[in-house]
Amino acid sequence: MSNQSMKSQFLGSLRSKQTGIRVLSVVLFVSVIAFVLYHGTKTPVTLIANGETSKLYTHATTVDELLTAQNIDITNYDKVSPSLSTKIDSGMSIEWEQAKEIVISVDGNQSKVWTTEKVVKNILEEANIEVTEQDLVSQSLDTEVGADNKIDIQKAFQLTLVDGKKERQVWSTSTTVANFLKQQEIQLGESDRVDKNLEDVITPNDKIAVVRVEKVTDVVEESVDFPIERKNDSSLLKGKEKVVTEGKKGxxxxxxNIVKENxxxxxxxxxxxxxxxxxxTKVLSVGTKVVTAKVSRSSEPNSGKEFYVEATAYTPHCTGCSGISAAGLNLRANPDMKVIAVDxxxxxxxxxxxxxxYGNAVAADxxxxxxxxxxxxxxxxKSEAYNWGRKKVRLKVLK
Structure with missing residues (x-):
């Protein structure tokens, strides 16, 4: 090949390469311009998703489009601010918080709620569940719900606590008697007892009674009754007694050992x-002498101490009379006996x-x-008593 030919081929190849470079440069320039123009028209926004912040540039026109572009699935329980239909503005801050399912148990009855709230108190308020200071909640009301997303509540109820002589109304949740007493800071002594088994579960309107048992020893000086010794005395009328020796208590x-309850x-x-x-010992003489009275029509005796007395008459059935004389004679059974009542x-x-x-008689009443x-x-x-009346008569004491 001649030198001229080789030169021509080289120059042709060089021109071809230069053309390709120019084309590539034009394409690259256009691409850069297009890229710059594409991204230059995006709107800058701030997205806070579940507490994590990121800066974004977007062509989305609404909040809904932006979140969809970020592959975020929105549920009815999620919290989005501003609303999904809000137009995108430059520099806008968009916040999305995903709702969580919380299981709430009230006295064993479970319910589920979806919420974006984190604090226990706020979750319960949103679920319209009221708690009192006496209720038992598994977590503090002012703390965030635990990782298990569960809240357990035991509702308090009233019952009666009797501690010894003191009775009062108290609040408690369902628990055993032993735990209840511990909650109420009731200390049991060695001999104290409770009217229920400590393992029993308390229920509303129960009555828990604590019996305070006290065991003491008491030393006292007391009197002792004296014994009585009775001796028969034939000189005393039957039924009569005479003290021979006075008794004296010891x-x-x-x-x-004394046990006290409350x-x-x-x-x-x-x-x-x-x-x-x-x-x-007290010694008594007990009379055994039996007095008898017989009907007598005898004439006036020749001897005996004589004096005048005022005499009236009475019957065995007189008002206030028992029918038994002071000497023990049954006057009603023997109304014809000759008996006089005397001082x-x-x-x-x-x-x-x-x-x-009247005749012979015995002083027996x-x-x-x-x-x-x-x-x-x-x-x-009575007629004989009325006939007798009241009169002064002579009386002789016979030997």
């Missing part, structure tokens, strides 16, 4: 006793006497109005 020191003594037992002073200081009971107009030299003679009927 003294004993007793130790008692301050009231429920058990008192003698643990030991010691005699300090022996009692002195024992003047005529001792059991004394045999003769009464003018007394009367409230019979004082001094007065007597009351026994007659069978």
């Amino acid at each position: 003294k004993v020191e007793r130790t008692y 301050g009231k003594v429920v058990s008192k037992k003698v643990a030991s006793e010691k005699i300090i002073e022996q009692p002195k 024992p200081r003047i005529i001792p009971l059991g004394t045999k006497v003769w009464v003018e107009g 007394t009367g409230g109005a019979i004082k001094g030299n007065k007597i009351d003679v026994l007659v069978p009927t």
